[in-house]
Amino acid sequence: MGFFDSLSPRAVAISALLLTSFAQNALARPSPDPKAPWVKNTGLGKKKMANHLKRAIMGDKRAVETPFCSETLATEIKAPKPNVWGPLRDVEVASVVEWLFAQADLNLTVTEEAGGWDNTIQLVEAMWPNKTDVLSFVDGDGPAPTKYAHVVLNNRATETPHYADIIVGPLPLDNATTKWEPLEYPYTKQNGGKVRNLDADSDILYSEWLFKIGASVADITLDLWNGTAMGLENDTLSIWGIDPLWQDDGEIIRWDTFWNIPTGDFDDMTLFPLGLYFSSEVSGRDPSKWQLRGWLYNSVFYATTEEFRAAYWSEGFVKNGPNVDGDWARTDQNGAVPEMDKAQGPVIVAPAGARFAVDHKEKYVEWMDWSFYVGFNRDTGPGLFDIRYKGERLVYELSLQEALAHYAGNDPMNSGTAYLDSFYGFGPYTFELVKGYDCPAYATYMNTSFYVNEETRTHIDSLCLFEYVADYPMQRHTTSDYVSVTKNTYFVIRSIATIGNYDYQQSFSFFMDGSFAVEVRASGYIQSAYFAGNEDYGFKIHDNLSGSMHDHVLNFKADFDVLGTNNSIELMSMVPVSRSYPWSAGKVRNTMALERKFIETEDESRFNWGPNSATQVLIVNENERNKHGELRGYRVLPYMGTAHLTVQNSTNLGVAAQWANHDIQITKYKDSEQKAYHAFNTQDVHDPPVNFDKYFDGESVRNEDIVLWLNLGMHHVPHTGDLPNTVQTTAHSGIQFMPSNYFDIDQSRRTVNQVRINYLNGSAEVEEFGQFKAGSSDGTCGTCKLNYAPLEPEHQGYKGDVVIRKFPFDPNNPFFATAGI
Secondary structure: OOHHHHOOHHHHHHHHHHOOOHHHHOOOOOOOOOOOHHHHOOOOOOEEOHHHHHHHHHOOOOOOOOOOOOOOOOEEOOOOOOOOOOOOOHHHHHHHHHHHHOOHHHOEOOHHHOOOOOEEEEEEEEOOOOHHHHHHHHHOOOOOOOEEEEEEEEEOOOOOOEEEEEEEEEEOOOOOOOEEEEOOOOOOOOOOOEEEOOOOOHHHHHHHHHHHHHHHOHHHHHHHHOOOOOOOOOOOEEEEEOOOOEOOOOOOEEEEEEEEOOOOOOOOHHHOEEEEEEEEEOOOOOHHHOEEEEEEEOOEEEOOHHHHHHHHOOOOOOOOOOOOOOHHHOOOOOOOOOOOOOOOOOOOOOOOOOOEEEEOOOOEEEEOOEEEEEEEEOOOEEEEEEEEEOOEEEEEEEEEEEEEEEEOOOOHHHHOOEEEHHHOOOHHHEOOOOEOOOEOOOOEEEEEEEEEOOEEEEEEEEEEEEEEEOOOOOEEEEOOOEEEEEOOEEEEEEEEEEEOOEEEEEEEEEEOOOOEEEEEEEEEOOOOEEOOOOHHHOOEEEOOEEOOOEEEEEEEEEEEOOOOOOEEEEEEEEEEEEEOOOOOOOOOEEEEEEEEEEOOEHHHOEEOOOHHHOEEEEEEEEEEEOOOOOEEEEEEEEOOOOOOOOOOOOOOOOOOOHHHHOOEEEEEOOOOOOOOOOOOHHHOOOOOOOOHHHHOOOOEOOOEOEEEEEEEEEEEOOOHHHOOOEOOOOOEEEEEEEEEOOOOOOHHHHOOOEEEEEOHHHOOEEEOOOOOOOOOOOOOOOOOOOOOHHHOOOHHHOOOEEEEEEOOEEEEEEEEOOOOO
16 A cells, blocks of 8 residues: 555545646656755756857957056967866767767667666766876877776666766777777776666656655645645745665665745755655655655654644644745845945956966966866866976876765754765866956966766856965065065966855965965855754754754875875874983983884875874875985875864765775875775765775885875854855865975075065165066066956856757857756
8 A cells, every 4th residue: 555545535635636737747856966956957048159159168368458468368388298187079079979879789868858767878078097008198208098988878778777887989989999898997896887876766756756745745734834845836845855865774765854945036945944854765666666654843753644644733733933035045235234345345466467378278287387287077077187396297186086065963864964976076067157256357267068968068267277466475584684575476276166055166276385285165055954953963043943063075186296106105293202311411301302104004094184283294205315315205284174074984875985084095006096986976885886995905105106085174063154155264174285305495485576675774775686567678567557447357248058969969059058967
């Protein structure tokens, strides 16, 4: 007997009344992202474009001219080598897609025509080559690595739906040599590149299950909140729940809850939980066999709908209030404007234009003595490769691996949620940046692209590059005779990905002293909890709202090559000691000293930052010493606070995110251990495609090609200051890499952007070290008159994504579309 068969006559009558137009109006809510309602919109909203968007596709190279400075954006240069981490070209993607559809054994259907029981192409992108195949090319005259396409198939024409990782190549396509084969060598699970798909029936989940459950309690939801969640146009409630689904004891369990739909235009639904939860067992593909397992309200569990209904309509049943939309949840200006705030605030300008150079086609960048290539993929967005200083590679790869948001609470929604955001992907949500706000108005921009539904979508101006002057100097010193001070000018490449309710800003920064850093800041709407009984898990921050506690942990891969590929990790700690010295007259002095040790194997290579920040983590080359006999290397240190996961042996995650348990982890490089994550680890948390624990098998990490896996993060207990949005001033984390005996002296001494003022005897003599001035004899434009008008960018040019059809290939008719991914 199904649960609808047991409904009371009253419930049946109300459900029948409300379901009159259900068949015509119930729409499936597509996955993967249930957190933000705008992502559920599947309409393309196409708008034809003139001139085929030459600027958008080729990169923004416009210059804002000033009276004396004719060029403001980056100088265009040619990269020393092609970018082997770059994207596939449009024609390559189109040829791969056409070839795949010609393979009868794959049984593929075009996405627009596919139903829930068809196989489709989920992803086509460049397969980043193995490091062992790249080094001879980028460092010498070796051949470029063979190019392959990484393809993900969504195979749903089966009772056991699954995603299939395959590679197609070599490219360019040649019918005599091109083939496809399962991709499994980079994964710890060797099963032909397959991982089950728990989201295969998302197209019927709402129409055949969740909305019907919403209809079954419509009498209750109308009484509680004067609303319904039935898939009707006039619904005022939404239903969605945990991620990942619970995968225990051979069952697949959902917990879902009701949310108020925003009444305005703002994306604030995650602030309106209503405190009613229900559990379902949804194993298999036949909704008629799915089971409702019970209801939870006000910390009381009811095994059946009828048990819940009987209790609800009984005398004395406690009914809690709702969380409803209002100005408190909206990000527009609100409240009294501070005095003088309407006056134009300070701005920073680049009077001589950009002092860096870019190859837009190859996504290659040079700034002062730094250079690097930019890669970009669907899962994690931008990554930097072949980072060099003065032509010497320091880092082979520096890239985001995964972002975890692990919640906790007294209810199953928050207790059961642990997002691994590579499942949704950073790439599809790395949107166009807002000039003058996300990045300085004078920044140079790059576009990024990704594949979806036989289309390539281009995010216009989604990476920004700029110089900035810090609000503190790089160096300074004052004496009674002079003062010496150096500007702290640094270079940034930045992107922002909005994944559901959270916006993640990712910045890579490079400094004149040879140091560099990676930094993450978070904003957006919190995913909140209903407050009832939630005191141990968060503050009460609005009428019936709790700021649900959670950890953000973001893992980065840092593959260092310090003066070669064979490096070691030295730990140097400041420790308290009691010692006597020849000069201490036999007395013991309480002081401190240094202790040094090397990490020998992977058995000891997972650890946290030391207490009191007393332990330095040094990446050194034991075969390279400076002229003083010290090992040359780089130090890794927390930059703006870091965090690893508080939860131990997470019930939600199984072994799907074992990278999150320590601050620092070191492995020996292997082509088979390229990533800490897999985008579909959440689909099989107890036996995921990548179990990071398996990377640690006792191998030597001393004098080896080693990889550091570093965790940034924040322990977040939202408070009233997180309403309406979390602010980036406090939600941030970073790691810095600084030279340690790598150079003979501080490299920032080479800049002319410093001043020494001799003021002995009350008269100032100023030494400016040859800083360029307008009209200098070498023709360099160092300064120019400030035309204030261009400093505020025109935001009417913000356009969204550019889309090009790949099957059939239609490069001459791109269109604008920013829609559900």
